[in-house]
Amino acid sequence: MNGQRLVLPQTFSVLSRRRALVGSGLVLSASAVALLGGRDALAAGAKASTADVEADVRILNTALGAEFEAVAAYQVGAESGLLGKDALGVALAFQGHHKEHAAAISATVHKLGGQAVTAKAKYNIPVEKLKSQADVLQYAAGLEKGAISAYLGAMPLFADKALAQMAASILGDEAMHWAVLRQVLGETPVPSAFMS
Amino acid sequence: MTSGWRAGAALASIVALAASSATAQTTPAKAPDGATLQRGEQIYARCAACHAVEANRTGPQHCGLFGRRAGTAPGFDTYSKAMRDSNIVWSEHSLDLFLEAPTRAVPGTAMGYAGVKDPRERADLIAWLREATLPGVRCRVSR
Numbered sequence: 001m002n003g004q005r006l007v008l009p010q011t012f013s014v015l016s017r018r019r020a021l022v023g024s025g026l027v028l029s030a031s032a033v034a035l036l037g038g039r040d041a042l043a044a045g046a047k048a049s050t051a052d053v054e055a056d057v058r059i060l061n062t063a064l065g066a067e068f069e070a071v072a073a074y075q076v077g078a079e080s081g082l083l084g085k086d087a088l089g090v091a092l093a094f095q096g097h098h099k100e101h102a103a104a105i106s107a108t109v110h111k112l113g114g115q116a117v118t119a120k121a122k123y124n125i126p127v128e129k130l131k132s133q134a135d136v137l138q139y140a141a142g143l144e145k146g147a148i149s150a151y152l153g154a155m156p157l158f159a160d161k162a163l164a165q166m167a168a169s170i171l172g173d174e175a176m177h178w179a180v181l182r183q184v185l186g187e188t189p190v191p192s193a194f195m196s
Numbered sequence: 197m198t199s200g201w202r203a204g205a206a207l208a209s210i211v212a213l214a215a216s217s218a219t220a221q222t223t224p225a226k227a228p229d230g231a232t233l234q235r236g237e238q239i240y241a242r243c244a245a246c247h248a249v250e251a252n253r254t255g256p257q258h259c260g261l262f263g264r265r266a267g268t269a270p271g272f273d274t275y276s277k278a279m280r281d282s283n284i285v286w287s288e289h290s291l292d293l294f295l296e297a298p299t300r301a302v303p304g305t306a307m308g309y310a311g312v313k314d315p316r317e318r319a320d321l322i323a324w325l326r327e328a329t330l331p332g333v334r335c336r337v338s339r
Contacts, residue, residue: 055299058276059308065254065274066245124251124338146244153242153309157299196242 052159057114059154060105060163063170066150067102068119070143071095076125077136087133087184091140094177101170108166134185141181147174148195228323236324239317246307249328249335255307259335261286262326266302271339278304291322 074095077083083091102119109116130136151171158164175195183189228236246255256269267280282302284290294301295318297311312318331337 055308058304058306062246062254062306062308069254070245124248124253126248126251142241142244145241146246149242150245150309153311156310157308 048159053112054114055157056159056163057109057112059157060109060112061114061117063150063154063167064102064105064109065117066147067098067105068117069123070098070147071102072119072123073125073140073143074098076127077130077140080127080130080136082130082133082136084133087137090180090184091136094140094144097173097177101173104166104170108163137181137185141178141185144174144178144181147171148178152195228327232320232323233327235317236320236322237328239312239321240324240328242312251338257338258325258329259337260331261291261329263287270337274306276302276304276306278302279306288322288326291325292318295321 074091077091078088078095106116126139130139148171151167151174155164155167155171158167179189182191243255246253247258249258251257252269252272256272256275260269264286266282266284266286267275279302284294284302292315295312296315298305298307298309300311312321328334
């Protein structure tokens with residue numbers, strides 16, 4: 001961690017290792033369930049076109065694939081032996097968030113009648129480049145930054161506004177991850193007023 | 197003008213431009229300056245949730261991108277049918293059109309991303325990609 005101590009607010013909630021490592025049986029939070037309330041257009045009595053639903057499912061499945069990869073990346077980081085106790089707690093907490101995102105997106109795809117992608121057996125994590133805690137956190141920060149951009153780029157494409165709202169909710173969480181990781185790395189946590 | 201017509205016209209433009217620029221693939225472009233490459237690399241960070249130069253991830257690897265037919269990155273087997281069937285060959289021109297609005301350029305692509313709307317940003321990104329994805333020089337194509 002470049003000699004820096006990870007300082008977290010008293011109220012920061014770190015998932016227990018047991019909970020964070022459980023891959024199935026996640027219970028969605030009340031807010032996540034609310035976001036999965038159903039198709040915006042259908043709820044309003046309008047009929048969404050099949051093409052719109054298929055397009056939304058494609059976007060969701062791409063996001064789901066990236067969430068699964070983020071879960072795998074944090075697992076590699078957690079098992080690397082490079083993370084100190086505090087950083088490990090944060091990594092597992094963030095991994096738990098990504099598991100929740102994946103569960104919410106997967107449930108939404110099913111709700112829309114689509115087939116959700118599943119996690120790959122293997123991911124191309126550049127482990128040969130991860131030689132220190134800072135390397136691991138820098139890699140995680142890059143993924144989080146990419147996720148922010150991906151959700152930002154996906155939001156205008158959703159035919160269903162409820163799905164755009166769900167994407168915005170996840171985007172906010174990813175942005176917090178990115179800021180915390182940058183802070184730990186000694187970088188300006190929020191380097192600009194806008195994200196792209 | 198329907199959105200379907202626009203999408204079809206965009207794809208036709210990409211394919212036509214890719215074909216007309218095929219010879220340009222072998223013509224060295226003017227080397228971009230360091231500032232351009234730096235900006236391009238920063239813009240590429242937006243792609244990092246799904247893409248990497250040297251690895252297939254949620255999206256395909258970019259090493260060897262220029263001159264490659266869309267939907268044929270080695271070892272990547274989860275392309276959309278739309279991308280596999282697009283007949284696009286990646287060049288500066290086709291990338292510029294695709295990156296502006298991927299789902300408009302290739303309806304049905306799995307790349308659910310609104311696009312890089314600023315022409316200058318696209319130019320910087322493409323300039324960086326041209327440098328960073330040279331197989332055997334800047335990167336290694338993984339299988």
